[in-house]
Amino acid sequence: MRIENNHSLLKQNTFGMDVSCACYLEYGSAEELVEFFASGRQFTLPEPFLHIGGGSNLLFTKDFPGTVFHSRIRFIKELSGSGGNVLIEAGAGTLWDDVCVFCAENGLWGVENLSGIPGETGAAAVQNIGAYGAEIKDVVEEVRCFDAVTLAMKTIKAEDCGYGYRTSIFKEGAKGRYTVMSVVLRLSETPKPRLEYGHLRSAVEAGDAEITPAHVRSVVLEIRNSKLPDPSKIGNAGSFFKNPIVPKSSFDVVENYARSKYGKEYEVPHFDAGSGFVKIPAAWLIEQCGWKGYREGNVGVYEKQPLVLVNVTGQARPYEILGLETRITASVRNLFGIELEPEVEHI
Numbered sequence: 001m002r003i004e005n006n007h008s009l010l011k012q013n014t015f016g017m018d019v020s021c022a023c024y025l026e027y028g029s030a031e032e033l034v035e036f037f038a039s040g041r042q043f044t045l046p047e048p049f050l051h052i053g054g055g056s057n058l059l060f061t062k063d064f065p066g067t068v069f070h071s072r073i074r075f076i077k078e079l080s081g082s083g084g085n086v087l088i089e090a091g092a093g094t095l096w097d098d099v100c101v102f103c104a105e106n107g108l109w110g111v112e113n114l115s116g117i118p119g120e121t122g123a124a125a126v127q128n129i130g131a132y133g134a135e136i137k138d139v140v141e142e143v144r145c146f147d148a149v150t151l152a153m154k155t156i157k158a159e160d161c162g163y164g165y166r167t168s169i170f171k172e173g174a175k176g177r178y179t180v181m182s183v184v185l186r187l188s189e190t191p192k193p194r195l196e197y198g199h200l201r202s203a204v205e206a207g208d209a210e211i212t213p214a215h216v217r218s219v220v221l222e223i224r225n226s227k228l229p230d231p232s233k234i235g236n237a238g239s240f241f242k243n244p245i246v247p248k249s250s251f252d253v254v255e256n257y258a259r260s261k262y263g264k265e266y267e268v269p270h271f272d273a274g275s276g277f278v279k280i281p282a283a284w285l286i287e288q289c290g291w292k293g294y295r296e297g298n299v300g301v302y303e304k305q306p307l308v309l310v311n312v313t314g315q316a317r318p319y320e321i322l323g324l325e326t327r328i329t330a331s332v333r334n335l336f337g338i339e340l341e342p343e344v345e346h347i
């Protein structure tokens with residue numbers, strides 16, 4: 001276990017915010033963390049507590065006054081398999097993409113569409129990460145956690161994780177109570193490609209490569225790399241806003257606007273969200289407000305994907321990102337009457 005005071009978080013948030021935390025604690029095993037809490041030593045640490053993974057969904061708005069926890073539990077192992085299903089367990093501190101590589105190399109279906117998502121496996125299960133029509137909840141069997149209330153380990157089955165769009169009980173409801181130690185995934189040896197999203201099918205079927213998890217992974221990575229900025233080169237935290245889910249009446253306002261501007265045949269991109277609700281891509285709304293490629297001081301809106309706010313110079317301060325967020329949110333509200341919500345967690 002490593003404990004450090006006044007620890008810089010600059011390299012531990014992909015936005016590249018130059019902030020620090022009063023105390024930083026990194027642990028290497030579940031036993032170590034359980035023993036630490038059982039001994040009462042947590043009462044010597046500055047509060048509040050925050051657990052981070054790779055910091056790829058976080059915006060630190062200032063120095064953190066409490067203790068930041070981080071897991072170095074890194075492993076991937078096969079647990080069992082029957083009837084074409086294979087269970088694997090991955091430590092919370094394992095890079096999520098290493099899990100995707102493992103599955104691709106072993107011909108296991110289930111996470112290929114989620115290839116290339118930055119961050120660690122514990123956070124992936126917290127966030128219910130999703131991309132190209134797949135979400136991690138589709139393959140989570142159970143999540144193994146440390147429970148800060150009982151000070152014991154607890155296994156939570158997928159159906160009890162409260163999974164929703166980019167959320168779970170680990171983010172809402174029980175946030176701060178459970179620390180994810182490892183995640184058990186149920187994968188399939190039987191081909192189960194999910195290619196319905198966007199142009200994924202045509203990209204995967206182009207050429208004569210056999211459709212395997214490794215092939216789908218490589219196509220997904222190619223698409224992602226062409227659209228999203230690499231955080232090691234330009235600071236960002238992926239999609240900054242959630243795609244709003246609005247009543248059909250709000251969608252009609254958007255559609256009327258678009259058709260008066262682009263013609264009667266124009267189709268606003270949208271997805272049926274059930275029960276009279278419609279999901280509209282936040283990127284489209286932001287682009288309509290003229291933000292795509294916008295640049296101001298150290299910050300901007302990525303030119304290939306307006307959902308991504310970027311630290312253009314690497315020198316951006318939190319208030320600059322927050323200022324841009326406020327102006328984008330206000331312009332979408334003024335033009336469409338729709339309230340954007342951040343996907344990135346503000347700390």
Ligand SMILES: Cc1cc2nc3c(=O)[nH]c(=O)nc-3n(C[C@H](O)[C@H](O)[C@H](O)COP(=O)(O)OP(=O)(O)OC[C@H]3O[C@@H](n4cnc5c(N)ncnc54)[C@H](O)[C@@H]3O)c2cc1C
Nearest residue numbers: 053054055056057118119120122123129130179180237238
């Ligand atoms: C370029 C880019 C592209 C992205 N693309 C996608 C995408 O396609 N789909 C998608 O869903 N997301 C995407 N993201 C967002 C991000 O990668 C995911 O949300 C990822 O799961 C965050 O992982 P992390 O390890 O960085 O977690 P962090 O950002 O450090 O933390 C995220 C949350 O998890 C909690 N947490 C972390 N570890 C634990 C733990 N062990 N126990 C309990 N709680 C914990 C934190 O407190 C926080 O609430 C993208 C981000 C970037 C920068």
